[in-house]
Amino acid sequence: xxxxxxxxxxxxxxxxxxxxxxxxxxxxxALARFDERLLRVEPVLAEGARQRGHAFEAQALIGxxxxxxxxxxxxxxxxxxxxxxxxxxxxxxxxxLDERRRLARREPAEVLSPAALRQRLGIDEPEEEDxxxxxxxxxxxxxxxxxxxxxTDPEDDDEDHAGDEGLDLEDEPxxxxxxxxxxxxxxxARTRKKLDAWNDxxxxxxxxxxxxxxxxxxxxxxxxxxxxxxxxxxxxxxxLAAALALDAWLWLEPSERAGELGFGLAAxxxxxxxxxxxxxxxxxLGLRRGKFRWSPHLALGVRIAGLLGALTEAAAFxxxxxxxxxxxxxxxxxxxxxxxxxxxxxxxxxxFVSSPLVTVQLAAARLQVTPQAVEAMLKELGGSxxxxxxxxxxxxxxxxx
Numbered sequence: 001x002x003x004x005x006x007x008x009x010x011x012x013x014x015x016x017x018x019x020x021x022x023x024x025x026x027x028x029x030a031l032a033r034f035d036e037r038l039l040r041v042e043p044v045l046a047e048g049a050r051q052r053g054h055a056f057e058a059q060a061l062i063g064x065x066x067x068x069x070x071x072x073x074x075x076x077x078x079x080x081x082x083x084x085x086x087x088x089x090x091x092x093x094x095x096x097l098d099e100r101r102r103l104a105r106r107e108p109a110e111v112l113s114p115a116a117l118r119q120r121l122g123i124d125e126p127e128e129e130d131x132x133x134x135x136x137x138x139x140x141x142x143x144x145x146x147x148x149x150x151x152t153d154p155e156d157d158d159e160d161h162a163g164d165e166g167l168d169l170e171d172e173p174x175x176x177x178x179x180x181x182x183x184x185x186x187x188x189a190r191t192r193k194k195l196d197a198w199n200d201x202x203x204x205x206x207x208x209x210x211x212x213x214x215x216x217x218x219x220x221x222x223x224x225x226x227x228x229x230x231x232x233x234x235x236x237x238x239x240l241a242a243a244l245a246l247d248a249w250l251w252l253e254p255s256e257r258a259g260e261l262g263f264g265l266a267a268x269x270x271x272x273x274x275x276x277x278x279x280x281x282x283x284x285l286g287l288r289r290g291k292f293r294w295s296p297h298l299a300l301g302v303r304i305a306g307l308l309g310a311l312t313e314a315a316a317f318x319x320x321x322x323x324x325x326x327x328x329x330x331x332x333x334x335x336x337x338x339x340x341x342x343x344x345x346x347x348x349x350x351x352f353v354s355s356p357l358v359t360v361q362l363a364a365a366r367l368q369v370t371p372q373a374v375e376a377m378l379k380e381l382g383g384s385x386x387x388x389x390x391x392x393x394x395x396x397x398x399x400x401x
Contacts, residue, residue: 019305020243051356103264123219290313329349348374359397
């Protein structure tokens with residue numbers, strides 16, 4: 001595990017708060033203003049800004065890792081309308097997008113509970129770990145655990161030999177024809193059975209076996225240390241506590257497979273403290289748009305100040321995106337003037353604003369009209385129609401991106 005620079009005295013902690021006070025106040029004011037604006041604008045605009053923020057955040061997190069994820073491909077993949085084979089980056093971004101939506105739906109206290117986090121990261125409870133270690137020590141003192149392919153138990157050999165009798169005769173060669181290869185055939189049959197059990201995708205244990213893991217990676221210890229730092233931040237301002245939680249996650253790396261989860265958890269800290277009650281801040285997007293790049297070689301104060309600046313950038317982008325949505329809605333609503341009272345063109349406009357992607361089938365289901373009626377309304381929007389994302393003549397999709 002990396003050496004930890006968070007063991008500070010009260011004087012050092014107070015010095016850190018004083019050094020980052022100005023940046024922390026700026027970030028808190030920016031986040032509070034954006035959150036208050038989301039509470040006051042029309043619900044359709046607020047929902048559109050939140051959904052777009054999830055997509056932009058997933059794209060930004062992929063960009064921070066040095067990969068490319070076009071926002072159009074991500075939105076189309078999320079809707080199941082890929083125009084090309086999805087790349088690994090698109091699949092990762094889609095998983096992050098789903099993760100952010102789950103975090104936004106759940107209560108912050110539920111998300112940040114140690115039990116829920118351990119379950120999400122696949123970390124056993126401390127009591128369960130102690131029980132397993134005692135059971136291992138009692139059952140096999142002085143003996144290391146054998147690999148799955150090691151055959152050290154004679155009873156297992158008997159079971160495998162007993163199961164060989166039920167093998168398909170077409171797959172099993174005739175041992176009487178060449179008795180010299182009988183032992184090799186039996187070994188291959190046992191190996192095939194063991195690999196089938198090892199590569200069992202239907203069970204959690206099988207999926208864990210397929211994942212390459214570092215045996216010396218102390219995930220439980222790293223996670224426990226991160227929880228301590230999260231608890232220490234309760235007495236600090238909300239923005240500073242979130243930046244400290246994110247910095248500790250990036251430093252400690254409590255999970256080998258969920259490194260980007262720290263951004264969502266830090267944003268959940270802001271929700272829990274009431275600084276972002278109406279949205280889940282896009283911290284990765286702010287970090288991506290700013291000039292600061294996090295590195296473990298930087299001093300703690302520099303890292304915290306840079307992450308606080310990313311909070312300000314995220315709030316500024318949210319304000320600009322909300323302005324863009326408001327302008328697009330106002331332009332499209334001009335086409336709805338002097339329409340009949342039962343016209344659903346205004347509802348189609350709101351659907352464009354609240355959803356990152358709209359198809360003819362989706363609009364027909366939401367507005368409870370026929371696809372032909374949706375096609376007619378799209379023509380009525382004319383030049384104010386949002387951009388078409390697929391580039392196809394059929395099965396098209398539009399979105400304000």
